[in-house]
Amino acid sequence: xxxxxxxxxxxVLAPTHDHMADKYDDLDTEFEPQLFSSLERHLPQHLRxxxxxxxxxxxxxxxxxxxxxxxxxxxxxxxxxxxxxxxFFQPTFLEAFRAKEGKNLVTSIRSIMSEPVPGVYTFNMxxxxxxxxxxxxxxxxxxxxxxxxxxILRPNTGNGYGVSLDDxxxxxxxxxxxxxxxxxxSRVLFPDVGGGSLDSRHGYVLQYxxxxxxxxxxxxxxxxxxxxxxxxxxxxxxxxxxxGQRCKDHVNGGTHxxxxxxxxLPVGGQAIIHRGCRLYGAKPIKFGHRYNFLxxxxxxxxxxxxxxxxxxxxxxxxxxxxxxxxxxxxxxxxKKVEExxxxxxxSKDYYESCLFSPCCxxxxx
Numbered sequence: 001x002x003x004x005x006x007x008x009x010x011x012v013l014a015p016t017h018d019h020m021a022d023k024y025d026d027l028d029t030e031f032e033p034q035l036f037s038s039l040e041r042h043l044p045q046h047l048r049x050x051x052x053x054x055x056x057x058x059x060x061x062x063x064x065x066x067x068x069x070x071x072x073x074x075x076x077x078x079x080x081x082x083x084x085x086x087x088f089f090q091p092t093f094l095e096a097f098r099a100k101e102g103k104n105l106v107t108s109i110r111s112i113m114s115e116p117v118p119g120v121y122t123f124n125m126x127x128x129x130x131x132x133x134x135x136x137x138x139x140x141x142x143x144x145x146x147x148x149x150x151x152i153l154r155p156n157t158g159n160g161y162g163v164s165l166d167d168x169x170x171x172x173x174x175x176x177x178x179x180x181x182x183x184x185x186s187r188v189l190f191p192d193v194g195g196g197s198l199d200s201r202h203g204y205v206l207q208y209x210x211x212x213x214x215x216x217x218x219x220x221x222x223x224x225x226x227x228x229x230x231x232x233x234x235x236x237x238x239x240x241x242x243x244g245q246r247c248k249d250h251v252n253g254g255t256h257x258x259x260x261x262x263x264x265l266p267v268g269g270q271a272i273i274h275r276g277c278r279l280y281g282a283k284p285i286k287f288g289h290r291y292n293f294l295x296x297x298x299x300x301x302x303x304x305x306x307x308x309x310x311x312x313x314x315x316x317x318x319x320x321x322x323x324x325x326x327x328x329x330x331x332x333x334x335k336k337v338e339e340x341x342x343x344x345x346x347s348k349d350y351y352e353s354c355l356f357s358p359c360c361x362x363x364x365x
Contacts, residue, residue, distance in 0.1 A: 194302025223276030232268030235288030
């Protein structure tokens with residue numbers, strides 16, 4: 001720390017872990033709110049006991065000495081960083097969660113769902129005004145990264161036109177979204193793939209357009225449950241294509257052939273949710289741009305159980321094809337054995353009938 005800092009204002013090397021730090025989410029600042037909460041535990045005692053504004057001002061002074069203004073990503077809006085249900089969600093979605101537990105909650109959740117494809121559900125979720133704010137926030141973050149020559153952690157290796165939302169400070173928001181909403185939905189819709197025990201997630205925004213070449217061949221996600229929400233913007237094309245389902249053993253192989261595909265056109269603010277093992281892809285954008293908010297949800301409990309289950313998976317089309325093929329082989333083998341036993345029985349009866357016929361008896365005597 002520089003010499004201008006009063007000695008008794010300097011940071012403490014070891015954090016005070018039992019100190020209940022203030023929250024700074026509602027303040028307009030170029031630094032992440034979580035950074036202030038963490039740094040507060042390193043303040044000396046007299047500053048930890050000061051007002052939040054005093055602590056915030058002092059910590060900003062410290063942080064500014066280590067990062068220039070150009071190096072800090074400054075937010076445009078605060079809404080994406082604080083999960084305010086009335087700002088985030090459409091009224092019908094909020095209404096479904098007024099029933100907190102039991103049969104009423106299950107009925108409420110199912111009441112907002114449509115199932116245009118078996119196992120694929122759609123429902124109105126995000127407020128369109130919020131969708132536009134999230135698009136602007138992502139575009140602003142990408143512009144900041146270009147201007148400051150900062151690297152961006154892309155959502156996955158195949159797509160170079162996306163932003164991981166944890167990188168722009170939405171970690172707490174996405175955690176709350178999983179815990180308070182998506183976990184409840186998944187418990188109702190996908191209990192067979194660990195929907196009731198989701199404990200981790202990955203959230204990002206992808207941009208699609210004729211000038212944005214994104215590889216979206218048929219694939220499955222590394223997730224138990226996948227959520228898509230179209231954020232809108234003017235575009236044509238880009239339908240989602242859905243095939244069957246695959247377990248982890250049959251992701252890249254198998255003899256089951258997809259004979260039919262289903263198509264869904266993304267609609268602004270509307271969510272599509274399905275098992276992560278579902279084969280899907282996206283058709284090319286004909287014109288315009290589409291922004292898509294995606295989240296992958298995982299269950300460590302389900303994955304541990306699956307590692308010990310070597311049998312056929314009910315949700316996997318390839319497993320079911322192999323199960324049917326094996327059953328047909330068993331039926332064919334059983335039928336062949338029965339036919340051989342019948343022929344053997346008929347041959348024996350014929351031999352005995354011939355043996356004791358009058359002609360045979362005459363020959364004997």
